[in-house]
Amino acid sequence: MKTLIFLLEKEFHQIFRNAIILRMIILMPVIQLIVLPLAADFEIKDIKLVVVDQDRSSYARDLINKITSSGYFKLVDCIISTEQGLEYIESDEADVVLEVPPRFERDLIRERQQEVYLYINAINGTKANVGGAYLSQVIHDFNGEIRAEWRPLPSQRSSPKIEIVSNNWFNPLLNYRVFMVPGILVLLVTMIGSFMTALNIVKEKEVGTIEQINVTPIKRHHFVLGKLIPFWVIGMFVFSIGLLIVARFLYGIVPVGNLLLLYGYLALYLVAILGVGLLVSTYSQTQQQSMSLVFFIMMIFILMSGLFSSLESMPPWAQVMARVNPVTYFIEVMRMVVMKGSEFKHISSHFLVMIGFALLSNFWAVFNYRKTN
Amino acid sequence: MKHVTLEGISKSYDSTKAVDEVHFNVEQGELFGLIGPDGAGKTTLFRILTTLILPDAGRAFVNGHHVVKDYKKIRKEVGYMPGKFSLYQDLTVEENLSFFASIFNTTIRENYELVKDIYVQIEPFKDRRAGKLSGGMKQKLALCCALIHRPVVLFLDEPTTGVDAVSRREFWEMLKSLKKQGITILVSTPYMDEADLCEKIALIQSGNIMTVDTPERIVSDFPDPVYAVQSDNMSRLLRELRGSDQVKSANAFGEFHHITFSGGTESMDRFLKGLREPMLIKSISPTIEDCFIHLMAAHD
Numbered sequence: 001m002k003t004l005i006f007l008l009e010k011e012f013h014q015i016f017r018n019a020i021i022l023r024m025i026i027l028m029p030v031i032q033l034i035v036l037p038l039a040a041d042f043e044i045k046d047i048k049l050v051v052v053d054q055d056r057s058s059y060a061r062d063l064i065n066k067i068t069s070s071g072y073f074k075l076v077d078c079i080i081s082t083e084q085g086l087e088y089i090e091s092d093e094a095d096v097v098l099e100v101p102p103r104f105e106r107d108l109i110r111e112r113q114q115e116v117y118l119y120i121n122a123i124n125g126t127k128a129n130v131g132g133a134y135l136s137q138v139i140h141d142f143n144g145e146i147r148a149e150w151r152p153l154p155s156q157r158s159s160p161k162i163e164i165v166s167n168n169w170f171n172p173l174l175n176y177r178v179f180m181v182p183g184i185l186v187l188l189v190t191m192i193g194s195f196m197t198a199l200n201i202v203k204e205k206e207v208g209t210i211e212q213i214n215v216t217p218i219k220r221h222h223f224v225l226g227k228l229i230p231f232w233v234i235g236m237f238v239f240s241i242g243l244l245i246v247a248r249f250l251y252g253i254v255p256v257g258n259l260l261l262l263y264g265y266l267a268l269y270l271v272a273i274l275g276v277g278l279l280v281s282t283y284s285q286t287q288q289q290s291m292s293l294v295f296f297i298m299m300i301f302i303l304m305s306g307l308f309s310s311l312e313s314m315p316p317w318a319q320v321m322a323r324v325n326p327v328t329y330f331i332e333v334m335r336m337v338v339m340k341g342s343e344f345k346h347i348s349s350h351f352l353v354m355i356g357f358a359l360l361s362n363f364w365a366v367f368n369y370r371k372t373n
Numbered sequence: 374m375k376h377v378t379l380e381g382i383s384k385s386y387d388s389t390k391a392v393d394e395v396h397f398n399v400e401q402g403e404l405f406g407l408i409g410p411d412g413a414g415k416t417t418l419f420r421i422l423t424t425l426i427l428p429d430a431g432r433a434f435v436n437g438h439h440v441v442k443d444y445k446k447i448r449k450e451v452g453y454m455p456g457k458f459s460l461y462q463d464l465t466v467e468e469n470l471s472f473f474a475s476i477f478n479t480t481i482r483e484n485y486e487l488v489k490d491i492y493v494q495i496e497p498f499k500d501r502r503a504g505k506l507s508g509g510m511k512q513k514l515a516l517c518c519a520l521i522h523r524p525v526v527l528f529l530d531e532p533t534t535g536v537d538a539v540s541r542r543e544f545w546e547m548l549k550s551l552k553k554q555g556i557t558i559l560v561s562t563p564y565m566d567e568a569d570l571c572e573k574i575a576l577i578q579s580g581n582i583m584t585v586d587t588p589e590r591i592v593s594d595f596p597d598p599v600y601a602v603q604s605d606n607m608s609r610l611l612r613e614l615r616g617s618d619q620v621k622s623a624n625a626f627g628e629f630h631h632i633t634f635s636g637g638t639e640s641m642d643r644f645l646k647g648l649r650e651p652m653l654i655k656s657i658s659p660t661i662e663d664c665f666i667h668l669m670a671a672h673d
Contacts, residue, residue, distance in 0.1 A: 006475040014463050208459040212518075215423050215453040216476050217445065 003218055007226030015230060021196070025234055029188050029242040034250065036187075037180045047131040049073040050094040052085040057105035063116075063142050067098070072134050089121045096120050096131050108146075170339045177251050182334035183307040185242045189235045189266065190273055190301070190327055194294050197231050197277030202290040205281075224366065228274045235270045236263075256341035262334070265347070268354045269330045275361025276326075282368040301327045326357040376401045376526055376557040377422065381431035384417050391417040393580040394431065399559060399573070404552045406571030407561040408661070414580040415561035416456060419530045422559070423453045436525050449477070452524030454515045456531040456561075462504030466495055466514055469503050470521060477522030487554060488517045491547055509540035516547065520556075527551070529560040533567065545570045568661040576665050583668040588661060595659040595667065597621065600641075601629035603653040610652065619644040624666055631663055 015021055049067065053060050068075045076094055079085060088094035097119040108114040118135060122128040171178050204210040213223060243262075247253040255262060276297065284290035304318060305327035311319060322328045329350050336342035344351075377399035384391045392414040399405045407415050420426045422435055424444035433440045438447045460469045467481075470492075474481050485492070491513050498506065503514060512532060519527060529548075533541045545567065548558055560571065568574050568588050575585040584591060604610045611630055614623035619640035623632045634640040645654070659667075 002478070003476055006472065010461070010464065010468075010472050013468060014461065017463050207462065208455060208457045209461055211425065211455050211457075212453070212459040212473075214425055215448055215451065216473070217449045218476055 004222050004225055007218070007222060008229060011226055011230045015234075025192070025238060026241070028192070029185075029238045030246055032188055033181065033184060033242050033246040036184045037177045037251070044127055044130040044134075045072060046074045047072055047127065047134070048076050048093065048095045049135075050076050050085050050088045050097045051078045052080065052082050052097060052099040053078055054080055054102040055100050055104035059105040059108060059146070060100045063100065063139070064098075066142050067135065067138050070134065070138055072131075086119065089119060092121070092123070094121065095124075095127055096135055098135065178253055178339060179335065181247050181251050181253055182338045183305075183331050185239060185247065186305075186327060186330045186334055187302055187307060188242060189239050189270065190330075191298065192238055193231055193235045193270055193273040194277040194280070194298055195291075196234070197227060197274050198280040198284070198290040198294045199287055200231070201227050201278065201281035202284050202287050206286050220366075220369070224278065224369075228271075228278065231274055231277075232267075232270050235274075236266065239266055253338065255338040257337035257343065258341075261344055261347075262337050265330065265333050265337075265351065265354070268351065268358060269326065272326050272354055272358035272361055275358060275365055279361055279365040279368065282365050301325050304328070305331050307331055326354060329353055329357075374401045375399065375434075376403070376436055377405075377559065378434040379418070379422075379431065380433065382418070382421060382428045382433050383430040384414075384421060384426065384428050390580050392421075395577075395580075395582050397575050397582055397585045399557060401557055402552065402555050404548060404558045404560070404570075404572045406568055406574040407559065407577055408563075408565060408568050408571075408574050408665070409561075409577035410563055412579075413577045415577060416530055417580075418577075419453070419528050419559070419561060423451060423528055424448060449522075450525045452519035452522070452527045454519040454527075454529045454532060456534065458511050458515060460503050460511075460515055460518060463502060465500050465502055466506070467499040469514060470517055473518040474521045479522050481521065484521055484523050487523055487551075488520050490550060491520075492517050508536055509543075512536055512540065512544065513547075516544075520551070524556065526557045526559065529558065531561050531563065533562055533564065541567075565660065565662040565665060574661070576661075576668060578665075578669050578672065581672065583665075583672055591661065591664050592659055595664050597633040599657050599659045599663055600632050600634075600654050601626070601657045602632055602655075603629050604650060606650075613649075617644055617647070622667070622670070624663075626660075626662065631657070631659075 051064050067073055082099055085097040089097060099117040104114050118132060120128045120132045168174050280290050280293045284293055304322045304325055306322060311322050333347050333350050336347060375398045379395050379397055382395045383393055395418060409415055421428050422433060422440060424440055424447050427441055435447050436450050440447060471481055495510050495513050506514060533544055552558060573587050576583045611623060611625055614620045614630060614632055619634055621633045621635040623630055
């Protein structure tokens, strides 16, 4: 026990003496939380629209007015030839081209139906998706309006119509940041936990100090604990800055659920993720190796965690991968507790899974550490 | 009493034999030198004795403890100074020393007497980070840290490699005074001229111990009289010496070539008669390096 205290004392001495690490600990959460949520905003605005109007009728004009007044579209040009419209897409000056065919109004009145064409630039999949959907929605509304216009008044009752009124629970205004900030907090503690642990232990190997330590009566578990505890504390600290200061005062996010529950899960999660760092350190001899290895693992963990893209829309094999990824579970827990106010009984399975991860990573690491010595 | 015993210790890395059936003993309180060139297996032996790696075969004991079975006891009783500076560069001199004292459950004050002579030299810099010390200072700090728990056996792996001549001499002085405190010291070095500073030496080459004895006895065991020769063109002279049947061995030693003759004084006379240019020749007593080269040739 006394040995552990001396080791911790030494470790904190070294950490606080390292100006870069110290700045990282304070500034990283603040800067990442300020920058990332702003950048990771998936709301699509300013979709560049080119209209090919070959009809030039009042209906066509009404439709175009309706589209541009929705606020999502920016009218780049209004032209006559389809080829020219496609050139706009090729030169990436347009995201969507709407073609109103000739005799649009006449056929619409005469034949009671008409088609418009949409050309969507799908290089940016999200933008194409969302832009196309918005545009279809607007055209659909427009359709409804002209139908109402033509219909003789009394018959209005005779055509039943279901109107959908939606209410967004847990995030009524669909504020993207409320959703992203908890996730980014997870990303933060994950990076700090894994990178710092792996680098710190491998540094002892690389510099050779582990050689000197190994000839002393320090026990292996003391050494490992001496390495894990400081970063566990730092992870807690960074998370607190992020949640209690930046998220609260900058984004106004106050967790709906129990803070203690959140911290309990964080404490467990940190053990699992520090274990990953420890595991990497047992496989690498130099800081460069460990850096590359952690980077590789963390890229996959983070991209497949459901932070940026919804898990449900991933292909089945990717969903399986996301399920063997501790980051996924913590992001879910964060969002459940912070946004929804979930209680322990709702996330008890998450706790069980994380206990599994923590045991796996740490035992694997200790096993491997023993083998190499 | 034997403080360190090696019985048939072997260790291979992949297919390379690093040390091959090494036997030797070190008596209590002895200053024992392990002398051999880079790659001879010195560090491997030290790492086995300090329980950092396991031998493939053989047994070794340090202060009566088996290096594999009783490694925990050994770690409490030995001091080890690796060849590469292995202290925390970002901690100060004092922090390093007190850290190593504390993990051995002691304090600087408790064993100050032992390290005093060395520590006073670096004490003015005790608040400086270890990484910012000069080479000689680092060496002294490392020695202090290896000594602070009053080890029974001290292992010093190439402590004088890369250290200037003055610091080297100082370092050997420190070892002598430590010896007086009754600590058994094993020191490895690639410098043959340091052999005379040890009480007993083992000459090691390619993982084999060639001989273990006092430096004096190793020198006196040298079979032939040795001569130092010198001329205006040393490289031509060396070629000529090596080409002659009368010369048994000829090796370059700085300003002189050291030679031995195959047939005693007769061959010397014969060789000198056949000389084409003037040459200075004098009789010398062999150095450890002569012995090393001789033993190396005999081993091959």
